[in-house]
Amino acid sequence: MPSILNRLLKxxxxxxxxxxxxxxxxxxxxxxxSLVVGTxxxxxxxxxxxxxxxxxxxxxxxxxxxxxxxxxxxxNNFYEFGYDKSDPSRxxxxxxxxxxxxxxxxxxxxxxxxxLEEIVSQFEIERRVYxxxxxxxxxxxxxxxxxxxxxxxxxxxxxxxxRYVRFEAVFRPxxxxxxxxxxxxxxxxxxxRMDEAMNPLTFMATGIYDKPLKNANGAPIRxxxxxxxxxxxxxxxVKIDFVAEQPRNTWNVVAPHExxxxxxxxxxxxxxxxxxxxxxxxxxxxxxxxxxxxxxGELVAHMYEGMDLVRNF
Amino acid sequence: MPAVAAAARAxxxxxxxxxRWRRASHLALWALSLTPxxxxxxxxxxxxxxxxxxxxxxxxxxxWAIFHLLLTLAVTPxxxxxxxxxxxxxxxxxxxxxxxxxxxxxxxxxxxxLGLDLSHLVEDVLERPFMTIGFTAWLxxxxxxxxSTDGWIRxxxxxxxxxxxxxxxAAGLVSLHFVWGQKTLQAEPLVFTGAFAxxxxxxxxxxxxxxxxxxxxxxxxxxxxxxxxA
Numbered sequence: 153m154p155s156i157l158n159r160l161l162k163x164x165x166x167x168x169x170x171x172x173x174x175x176x177x178x179x180x181x182x183x184x185x186s187l188v189v190g191t192x193x194x195x196x197x198x199x200x201x202x203x204x205x206x207x208x209x210x211x212x213x214x215x216x217x218x219x220x221x222x223x224x225x226x227x228n229n230f231y232e233f234g235y236d237k238s239d240p241s242r243x244x245x246x247x248x249x250x251x252x253x254x255x256x257x258x259x260x261x262x263x264x265x266x267x268l269e270e271i272v273s274q275f276e277i278e279r280r281v282y283x284x285x286x287x288x289x290x291x292x293x294x295x296x297x298x299x300x301x302x303x304x305x306x307x308x309x310x311x312x313x314x315r316y317v318r319f320e321a322v323f324r325p326x327x328x329x330x331x332x333x334x335x336x337x338x339x340x341x342x343x344x345r346m347d348e349a350m351n352p353l354t355f356m357a358t359g360i361y362d363k364p365l366k367n368a369n370g371a372p373i374r375x376x377x378x379x380x381x382x383x384x385x386x387x388x389x390v391k392i393d394f395v396a397e398q399p400r401n402t403w404n405v406v407a408p409h410e411x412x413x414x415x416x417x418x419x420x421x422x423x424x425x426x427x428x429x430x431x432x433x434x435x436x437x438x439x440x441x442x443x444x445x446x447x448x449g450e451l452v453a454h455m456y457e458g459m460d461l462v463r464n465f
Numbered sequence: 466m467p468a469v470a471a472a473a474r475a476x477x478x479x480x481x482x483x484x485r486w487r488r489a490s491h492l493a494l495w496a497l498s499l500t501p502x503x504x505x506x507x508x509x510x511x512x513x514x515x516x517x518x519x520x521x522x523x524x525x526x527x528x529w530a531i532f533h534l535l536l537t538l539a540v541t542p543x544x545x546x547x548x549x550x551x552x553x554x555x556x557x558x559x560x561x562x563x564x565x566x567x568x569x570x571x572x573x574x575x576x577x578x579l580g581l582d583l584s585h586l587v588e589d590v591l592e593r594p595f596m597t598i599g600f601t602a603w604l605x606x607x608x609x610x611x612x613s614t615d616g617w618i619r620x621x622x623x624x625x626x627x628x629x630x631x632x633x634x635a636a637g638l639v640s641l642h643f644v645w646g647q648k649t650l651q652a653e654p655l656v657f658t659g660a661f662a663x664x665x666x667x668x669x670x671x672x673x674x675x676x677x678x679x680x681x682x683x684x685x686x687x688x689x690x691x692x693x694x695a
Contacts, residue, residue, distance in 0.1 A: 227516035235651060238515070288648075290517060335649060406649065425595040425645070427585060434516055438580055 208300065208352045212378065212448055213281045219292035221361050223434050228368045229286065230387055231335045232321065232328040239330065244367035246327045249388070252372050258318070258393035261309035268372055272358060274307060275299035279362070280355050280376070285417045285446045287381035291431045296376055297359030302350045310346070314394035317349040318342075319375060322388045336402055342375065342386035343399035343413065347455050353378055353448060379448040381415045412465040416456065417446035421465045487554070494555055498562040501529050502569065522573045527646075530566035531639050531657055533559055535664075538636060542667040557613050560632070564610040567603050595645045602638035605631050636661045 230240035233247075252268040277297050285291045305317070323339035325331040331338045348354060355376040358365060365371040370387025377384045383403050403411035410424055419429045419442040430439040445452050456464075505525055508514050514521040537559040544552045579585050589596040609629055611617070618625050640658035647654060 223516040231649075235647075235649070237517075290520075422593075425593055427588065430582075430585070432517070432519065432578075437519075437577075439578070439582075 209278050210280065212353050212451060214283055214293060214447075215281075216283070216293045217435075218281065218295055218361075219434050224292060224294055224360060225366045225368055227434065229288075229382065230330075230368060230370065232330045232338065232340065232388070233368070234330045234333075235335055240368035241366070243329050247324070247367045247371075248327060249367065249372040252390075254373070254389060255391045256308055256393075257391070258395050259311040259314035260394040261311065262307070271304065271373075272299075275303055277358065282353075282355070282376060282378035283446050284376075284378065284382055284385075285431060285442065287383055287411065287415070287423065287428075289423075289426060289428065289431045289442075290434055291442075291446075292434050295361055296355060296357040297362060298355050298357035298373075298376070300352055301354045301356050301375070302352060304356060305349060308392075308394075310394040313396050315346055316395050316398055317344050317346065318391075318393040318395050318399040319344075319386045319389050320391035320393070321386050322390045336406060338402075339390075340386060340402045341399060342384055342401045343395075344377065344384075345398075345455075348377070348452075351452060351455065353451055379417055379445040379452045381411075381417060383411065384415050414456075414461070414464050416452075416461065416465075417442065418444060418461055418465070420444075421462055491555070491558060494558055495562075498533065498559070499565075501525065502566070519573065519577050523570060523578065526566050526570035526573055527643070530563050530570050531643055533563035533566055534632075534636055534639060535657060535660055537563055538632065538661065538664045542664055542671070545667075545671055560606075561610055561613060564606040567606050571600070571603050595642065598638045598645075599642040602635045602642060605635040605638075609635075633665060636665075 226241040227237045228240040229237060230244075233240040233243045250268075253265050254268070254271060255265045257263045277299060279295055279297050281293065281295045283291055284294050301317075310317075319342045321338075321340040321342075322328075323331065325338075330336075344354065355378075357370075357374050357376045358372060360366070360369055365374065370385075370389075373389055374387040375385045375389065384401070398413060401411075401413055403415075404413055417428075422428050428442055431442045432439050443449075505514075505522065509518065509522070537556055540552050540556040540559065544550055575581060575586050590600045591597070609632060612621065612625065612628060621628060640654070640661050643654040643657060644650070
């Protein structure tokens with residue numbers, strides 16, 4: 153463990169003793185576990201990574217038909233490149249994703265700037281086949297490749313005061329035409345509560361269909377939170393901060409009455425302009441019923457027990 | 466008096482020819498108006514409507530509806546400015562074009578998108594202002610389309626012009642529906658809204674000038690101009 157950590161964290165051996173790390177990690181685990189009301193996730197956390205992770209491989213996989221690769225890679229909301237769904241695939245040719253690094257900061261034991269290779273090499277890349285439900289009432293089934301966010305968080309060791317994770321996407325107007333047009337207040341920001349970030353469904357994707365992520369899909373590394381509307385799954389991440397206060401996510405800043413912080417898929421809470429009761433699966437003609445938490449309730453509902461999901465939309 | 470008879474015959478022939486040309490020009494305009502619909506139909510059958518075809522259909526029909534509405538409202542100011550009074554002959558037809566595309570727009574939504582889930586449609590119209598204003602605009606266009614015939618013009622007399630001024634509120638609702646239909650403020654819907662505002666403003670200016678000159682009110686000159694009834 154120490155050697156892996158040091159490789160990841162770029163700190164000389166003598167500055168960090170394994171015991172300290174171990175202890176701080178334990179502290180964090182307790183804090184995280186106490187946030188989690190439910191059972192499965194808490195049990196998994198208590199066991200630590202390793203063995204538990206093997207059981208979590210392929211967690212939440214759906215056996216539904218995968219959406220066509222062509223559709224997944226040409227029908228995107230990625231305002232950094234433009235407003236139209238065809239813009240990201242058409243206008244992302246200038247976007248450079250190599251070299252890439254992610255800066256970690258805030259309330260965390262191991263802040264720093266890590267190269268993508270350093271991060272990715274820590275984990276065994278697995279496939280997760282998730283439903284993706286866009287807030288615009290369409291959906292896809294996407295075979296992602298990547299690793300659990302919680303595994304990364306465990307290596308970074310947040311301080312106990314950290315209650316949220318704040319993500320920031322890349323800001324490069326010279327490579328991103330939508331940023332030059334200031335379609336949104338960039339850089340794009342998203343956030344998760346710590347227990348949401350630690351949920352074993354929450355995924356960091358580096359690929360789709362066993363191929364590296366295309367620019368239009370948020371290359372080279374993006375978040376995937378399958379029980380929330382798609383806009384929560386921030387693309388092309390360059391910054392991860394551990395914070396005490398709930399971050400303001402970009403769509404919530406732009407239209408607070410239409411887009412909340414939680415943005416859990418919920419057929420009973422409509423968007424002001426359209427119903428969320430049904431959705432169109434891309435490639436299908438008839439609409440289908442939208443499922444509570446996008447069908448992942450068993451794994452996530454416990455995190456929202458006692459919460460008013462109409463107010464916290 | 467063979468000369469007079471010949472002149473009369475020639476006049477008759479002239480009118481006949483002109484009538485035929487006029488009819489042909491209306492057909493040509495319909496052909497032009499409906500070309501986007503035809504292209505879209507071809508696209509639909511050759512799989513060229515993109516990843517989300519129903520969304521593409523909704524967007525395209527809505528765009529052509531608002532485009533026709535804009536042309537309809539541009540006729541009068543254009544006529545005033547250029548003196549091309551024959552333009553007015555095509556105004557009613559352009560308005561019907563707007564109605565046709567608005568109906569396709571609503572039809573795609575109700576039949577294809579919602580799969581004729583009537584409770585969903587009713588809920589949309591009653592509970593979501595964005596949908597309510599779009600539907601209201603369609604109802605107005607429906608009323609105007611139904612009463613656009615010569616028979617209704619005669620039957621309604623002066624009230625016909627008053628009724629058909631509802632096209633202005635319709636344009637306002639349509640603009641709002643278009644702007645609101647986007648997730649962020651977009652240039653195109655704002656351009657359309659600005660164009661509508663400009664056309665309406667031009668009419669106000671014309672009316673004020675007329676009043677300053679002491680000329681007749683536009684409504685007083687009868688209902689639709691005779692040239693349009695031809």
